[in-house]
Amino acid sequence: MIHIEGHEGGKGDSGLRPRVDNGRCCWCALCVEVCPTGSLSLTKEYNFVSDDPNDFLWIPGVDNPEGKDKLSFTSGTDTSLNDFKRIPMPEMEGMERVKSFAEVVLGYNEEMAREEASRCISCGLCTEVCPEHMHIPEYINAIATGNDADALRIIYDNNPLPEMCGKVCTRRCEDVCAIATRGDSVAIRWLKRYATETAATSDLVYDIVNPEIRPANGKTVGIIGAGPSGLTAAYYLALRGYDVNIYEANAKAGGMTMYGIPKYRFPLDSLDKQIEYIEKIGVKINYNTKVGKDISFDKIYKENDAVFMGVGFPKAWTLGIDGEDAQGSMQAVNYLHMINAGEEVEIGDKVAVIGGGNVAIDAARVSARMGADVTILYRRRVEDMPADWEEIEGAEDEGINIVPQAIPIKVHKDKNGKVESVEYLMAEMVADDKGGRPKPVAIEGSNKILKVTAVMGAIGQQGDYSFLEDYSEKIKEERGRFVVNDMQQTTDPKVFAGGDAVNRTADAISAIADGFRAVKGIEEFLLGVK
């Protein structure tokens, strides 16, 4: 690959171009047949004779810009050797789903997994964009060749919660999949899921992964929060011989993946299996221990050689509109937390959810399962919704009504202080002169009233760092997130942080990546290991 003068590239373009040794090419054009994007073709202009061997080294498109007009062998989706069609994932029917919290996605069987895995061309773009840089082509190849156990071992190499990711990952890997340029991306998430499901219990996972646990090195690490980031840091530290204690406020581990994500997407037994495995290798989790209440941060700080904070974003933003204090008006994350904790929540039979992200969709789909008729009110257009397209489709299949370009202005209460209706304005989309995405602007007088028995706000969460007490001076935050360096170290060298409280991507795999990086940071900090 050669850098071309005056061609700096840009997003998706390294700026580099291949230089071909024409003298060695046999013109079989298999490159054309396997190029997933269809960008390779042969030209007719290949016959030339020269006494200079370097003449045979040329950069297509740069050394002969006219070549584009003289194409001979080109690629089409009908002749390409790539497999463009994804093996469809079996799922429960839409209206059947809302009757229970049973898992919607049914999983690939062995044959489907092998076939889907065999579509991968091992280009590795997925690894590049995965926050955790998982060894995706390698484990997919293992699945394709029938070595499921190898696949699982490769996966556990840098992700101790792969079944979670196999079910709910935001999978940026699939967005960049080379096959997706002209076809369906390889179902990377579902293949990971398949590999993890081949080991049905934590004992089996242990047997297959057969983790090498190093002897104790005498160092202790205190971890606050048993969310994905805390669990990841704990797992890899424990494998490296650290004595690891997690302090978790809740009765169960998993953080938002336990108390946020609904069970029809990520069932409890699947989470339990993964937590059991992590505990099996020596990670200690102190449940129902809220730092700042049941134990002080100071104590953890002083008794450990290093501290990792994976405390997430537990507090919801409120809508800030009139009547939000009504009975029956609540925050979607709180609602999901209570449902996931097995509590009863009174929502009635008509629910409005406000927001367009995954939390909004989750709250809506859970409400539908509770028997309510659900409407989502979202400020922008459906195509602007930050939620996963598969989630939006899932919600629509389940009969959830999405009202786009709707801006809530007031929650009306009845005489008992109970929610009666939401009032909202319709919005028009106005182009942003600064080149940003179009903005919704309320249309005067377009007021609409939606009768409801419950309203849920789902417009985002924020951190709660009150547990730090005096340490909040030393451990700096910026716009609600901890300031960390590239090994997740905060402004107090002994304290590391990761997950939603640090990164902006706010998903499980980024939290896992942070936890994994922090392990390296802690190793370097405590043992000087680079």
Add this chain to the structure above:
Amino acid sequence: MREKATTLYLGPQHPGITGNMMVRLKVEGDTIVKATTEVGYLHRAFEKLQEKRNWLQSFTLMCRFCVPETDPMEESYARAVEAIEGREVPERAKYIRVMVLELARLASFMLWYGGQNGSLGLYTMGQWSVGDRNYILDLFEELTGGRIYHMYIWPGGVRRDLPKGFEQKVLKTMDYLEKRLDNFDDLMFNNAIFKKRTQGVGIVDKETAIEHGVVGAVLRGCGIKSDIRIDDPYEVYDKLDFEVPTAEGGDIWARALVRRQEARQSIRIVRQVIADMPGGPVYNKIPNPQKWTVPKGDAYVRTESVRGEIGLYVASDGGNKPRRVHLRGAAYVHGITLLEDVLKGANIADVSAIMNSLGTCPPEIER
């Protein structure tokens, strides 16, 4: 008085062959007492390379085994892999394959016309026939992008369907070549020099032929009717109407007569496949080549080339590369053991003509 014996080295370059090979000749006067073939100039280790390349990459090496007629090896490989895998080939692809194989035969005959005459110092023939061969190569270029190496017949079918109007172009070329074959007759078979130099020269009798395992036109030139296309038909040869010519005598002349008629039979076959060719797909797609594995097993297939029977053995251990590919071409026998035998007692001046007539093809011998 006996003349003193000396040793002559013929080759590795000379007019009788395509590719490099040497024959060490022990002569007394201008009569050969003993001929020893010396190969080793062209070994490219294709078979070994194929064990290191995946199933699809391997296919691109097949055509290179024998330069004058490249398609039978591709077809053999495709058919062997399909046999191990149980992969179906669309009917249309089979017709196209036969069309390509017969065009390849014709192109190879054109080269032979030139080579056989050139080895006797009759150069006009080569200017005609090699010139006419280009019309076939033009067709190949349009169909496959390549003139000599086509890399077109691959496991599952062929790489692309015929371009628009291709059949008409082929038929036009066939009409032209058919007329040209009459011209060639005048220049070659009605030529006293050619007759004199080939009749009774380079004789392979029936017994010798059988003893050596001789195949193809050389076998048919001693009166034995044998052709894999009839004896063990593949693709759609069993649906086609054509003849297998033979001749008596086993000399260069007899073999030339056989080839002369075979060229006409190829034209007949091409016309038939174009007339009978069904529609439909031309390719039963293989999986993603990087992940493509062929089930454990092996296959031996036979194909009729212009030089005679080609046997190809392909074995898979279930992986994504061939475990073994082995080709046994006609030239392997004709160009070594048979040649050494036939050259005994021959005149030095006839060596090149005999080599050419036996279908000696060093790249196929060495692989």
